Amino acid sequence: MSSTAQAIHHEEHRQSFFERWFMSTNHKDIGTLYLLFSFLMLFVGGGFAMLIRAELFEPGLQLMQPYFFNELTSMHGLVMIFGVIMPAFVGLANWMIPLQIGAPDMALPRLNNLSFWILPFAFALLLSTFFMPGGAPAAGWTMYPPLVLEGGSSIAFMIFAIHLMGISSILGSINIIATILNLRAPGLDLLKMPMFCWSWLITSFLVIAVMPVLAGAVTMMLFDRFFGTNFFNAAGGGDPVMYQHVFWFFGHPEVYIMILPAFGIISEVVPTFSRKPLFGYKAMVYATASIAFLSFIVWSHHMFTVGLPLGAEVFFMYSTMLIAVPTGVKVFNWVTTMWRGSLSFEVPMLWAIAFIVLFTIGGFSGVMMALVPADFQYNQTYFIVAHFHYVLVGGALFGIIAGVYYWLPKWSGHMYSNFWSKLHFWSSVISVNVLFFPQHFLGLAGMPRRMPDYNVAFADWNMVSSIGGFWFGATQLIFVGVVIHCVFFSKQKATARVWDHAYGLEWTLPSPPPHHSFTLPPVIDDSQLAHGDTSH
Amino acid sequence: MSGYSNLSWGVMTMSFSNCKRWVTGMAVAGSGLLTTLTAVADPVPWQMNLRKGATRISHDIWDLHMVALWVCVALGIVVFGAMFIAIIRFRKSRGAVAATWNHSSKLEFIWTLVPVLILIGLALPATFLTRDIYDTTGSQMTVKVTGYQWLWRYDYVSYDGKPVTKVPTIWSRLAWDSNTARQLGSGVSPYSVVSKNGDHDYLLDVTHPLVIPAGVKVRFLITGGDVIHGWWVPDFATKRDAIPGIMNDAWAKVDKPGIYRGQCYVLCGQDHSAMPVVVKVLPRAQFNAWLSAQENPVTLDKAARTAEVTPSKPGPAKG
CATH class of the missing domain: 1.10.287 (Helix Hairpins)
Structure with a gap:
């Protein structure tokens, strides 16, 4: 074993820059690449959002033709979902899962390299469509036919990009499942794993189950567009609604793919800064699994107005409302973890608290939208735009940022600036509400989504929302500064434990951990684990 | 169509007050008895909640x-x-x-x-x-609604148990003043688009609205002609996707005459924001007069004038 360690050590020495960053099979380096890619895409997708909010700043068209606006909304959605949220979670999984289960690396390191390096090519394909004749796809990120088929040949590039992203995330998920099931240190039972590993294990199965469904949907679209089939063409005997069923059979589990790992992060952060074990650990595991199961039987709630049969409307209303129960369990358990704790409010905890509040607000509007009659008034309005931005920005993105602030000292070996990271937090949490809360009002007043222009009655709240948008966007530049300062310039060394009540195997390693960690399986001491006590 | 336009504008007067309307907008839907047609249900600035609507x-x-x-x-x-x-x-x-x-x-x-x-x-x-x-059963009138890029087509199918055959199709396009103002670099402020009764109806007014009678259960057959659109009048809570190859049905029974506005809510291409839904609900007698005028264009002007001066003649009895 020691000779292997020496060999690895030796290899580490002669790695050139190109070898380290382009040919890497090291989970930490690949995790860093994923996170950097996601960070870059955050500003690409965020740039689209800024243009969207600029056009919506006041009624009338000021900046762009409506078709270009539609290109922006479509690409904003695709980039944020497939380019930011999902790669960021995979990056966090790459970094943290081996450290949390005491594994030397991911189970399939070369596959890991492949699954990352697919992504830049996928997004190069996707973003290149802006420069093609006919422009980028402009039918929304949901790509509903027949509208999407009216787009130029660029939709072929979008479809192949989606195939590649799907392959990338499926390979990533296979790797995560293989790692968690095979490489846990001896004595680290599944029910002693950190919640982050649990949530990713469950998420991985969701990814493997539904990404092929999306691939199937877009492949049928490809054939309809270029090879004369009629899957979705009513005139040829096809059915446009079938696309929506297939798409949302992917799309709803996708929603949970983008939130379950954040649940995991929050379940790590809250106990640490409450100095108290996570309340109801097993219930949290079961709740996550229930949410994942239910996510497969609720898809038509995205389609309440397409003219489903009455029985289907009622079924999907009930199944959707059921999801509120395990989700409620999670929220109650986080709050109860804080209850009678010994709380301190370091930056990761601030983001976690904001996550709980904002995600819960998004959950509330979700319950309202589950009610079929009420959804008739909310469907496809800004109310739903507000809803899914609360769960995806206030939820998924805030969860990711909480995770980055929680583990960044571990990764870099340095502490970040307390002042600037707190400024980043307070500015974000205020501006995100200025940005998205008024969108509830716009939706209730009747403003449909995906519109570059609107009646003057909608002007005031749109202006408020845009101001919040520019503010939130500018605030994220602070984040860039905090991360760059922490990694390259910070003089303040991080301790191994970093946070005084952080438990789990990752905190037993020095900060930063050696390039190859746990080359020998650690001896598990239950008192070092967050969930070492499984008696309950 | 000119006679019908005369009618529509002739019976409108302005009965708008801007005060306190922003809180919920409900005051608008609930305000006073309407003897004339006004826009009873537009979104209002700073509106924060759903309107109660009219059904x-x-x-x-x-x-x-x-x-x-x-x-x-x-x-x-x-x-x-x-x-x-x-x-x-x-x-x-x-x-x-x-x-x-x-x-x-x-x-x-x-x-x-x-x-x-x-x-x-x-x-x-x-x-x-x-x-x-x-539950669309028991409707007394059927109108077919077809969404196109970017206008609505309305065909009257039946009324009072009889097929309607002679009424011409209504093509409902964005009103011209909105269409001028909405162009990039038009130099026309959306705030300057104002209807004759003072409504700011930028992007919410059409050349020819759908006309239906008050107090009658109207069934809408909704479909799409090219891509998927969505037909929605918030104040009726009538909303259904207009999908090519599929005929959806929905209904509304509106008791209060007035002008009701909505928009296409499913992304349908570049001019998605420029295909409003406008429904004019007439008292039943006026509607009947309007309908017969449509069926018999020779007497159009006369009928329109008749309708204008007889606001509340009871309509045909209906069980």
Whole structure:
């Protein structure tokens, strides 16, 4: 074993820059690449959002033709979902899962390299469509036919990009499942794993189950567009609604793919800064699994107005409302973890608290939208735009940022600036509400989504929302500064434990951990684990 | 169509006040007796909530929406309140010492059961209301609605148990003043687009609205001609996707005459924001006069004038 360690050590020495960053099979380096890619895409997708909010700043068209606006909304959605949220979670999984289960690396390191390096090519394909004749796809990120088929040949590039992203995330998920099931240190039972590993294990199965469904949907679209089939063409005997069923059979589990790992992060952060074990650990595991199961039987709630049969409307209303129960369990358990704790409010905890509040607000509007009659008034309005931005920005993105602030000292070996990271937090949490809360009002007043222009009655709240948008966007530049300062310039060394009540195997390693960690399986001491006590 | 235009503008007067309307917009829908047609249900600046609307269904949905909203607010107060108390009371800086418990079957049972009960309480009325929304039986009039890029087509199919054959198709396009103002670099302010009765109807007015009678259950057959559109009048709570190859049905029974506005709500291409839905609800007698004028264009002008001076002649008896 020691000779292997020496060999690895030796290899580490002669790695050139190109070898380290382009040919890497090291989970930490690949995790860093994923996170950097996601960070870059955050500003690409965020740039689209800024243009969207600029056009919506006041009624009338000021900046762009409506078709270009539609290109922006479509690409904003695709980039944020497939380019930011999902790669960021995979990056966090790459970094943290081996450290949390005491594994030397991911189970399939070369596959890991492949699954990352697919992504830049996928997004190069996707973003290149802006420069093609006919422009980028402009039918929304949901790509509903027949509208999407009216787009130029660029939709072929979008479809192949989606195939590649799907392959990338499926390979990533296979790797995560293989790692968690095979490489846990001896004595680290599944029910002693950190919640982050649990949530990713469950998420991985969701990814493997539904990404092929999306691939199937877009492949049928490809054939309809270029090879004369009629899957979705009513005139040829096809059915446009079938696309929506297939798409949302992917799309709803996708929603949970983008939130379950954040649940995991929050379940790590809250106990640490409450100095108290996570309340109801097993219930949290079961709740996550229930949410994942239910996510497969609720898809038509995205389609309440397409003219489903009455029985289907009622079924999907009930199944959707059921999801509120395990989700409620999670929220109650986080709050109860804080209850009678010994709380301190370091930056990761601030983001976690904001996550709980904002995600819960998004959950509330979700319950309202589950009610079929009420959804008739909310469907496809800004109310739903507000809803899914609360769960995806206030939820998924805030969860990711909480995770980055929680583990960044571990990764870099340095502490970040307390002042600037707190400024980043307070500015974000205020501006995100200025940005998205008024969108509830716009939706209730009747403003449909995906519109570059609107009646003057909608002007005031749109202006408020845009101001919040520019503010939130500018605030994220602070984040860039905090991360760059922490990694390259910070003089303040991080301790191994970093946070005084952080438990789990990752905190037993020095900060930063050696390039190859746990080359020998650690001896598990239950008192070092967050969930070492499984008696309950 | 000119006679009908005369009618539409002739019977309109301005009865608008801007005061206090922004709070909910409900005041607008509920204000006074209308002897003339006004826009009773436009969105208003700073509007924050749903409008109650003009149909029984829209009222019931508003009630359900408000119940769900208050349930959420109450739950929010409990959850965020508990969190707030924890944040204040159990601070390390105030010397709080962490408890070590991490489990309580009783608590977890309670907060699984209580949400289930609350959800059942919301789901039951929602189920009955969904059934009502789907019940298009007993309608006295049928109108076919077809969405195109980017206009609505309305065909009268039947009325009072008889097929309607002679009424010409209504092509309902964005009004020309809005269309001029909405062009990039037009130099025309959206605020300058004002109807004759003072409404700011930028992007919410059409060349020819759909005309339906008040107090009559109207069934809409909704489909799409090219891509998927969505036909929605918020104040009727009538909303259905207009999908090529599929005929959806929906209904509305509007008691109060007036002009009701909505928009296409499904992304349908570059001019998605430029295909409003405008429905003019006429008192039944006026509607009948309008309809016969449409069926017999020779007497159009005369009928229009007749309708104009006889506002409330009772319509044909109907069981």
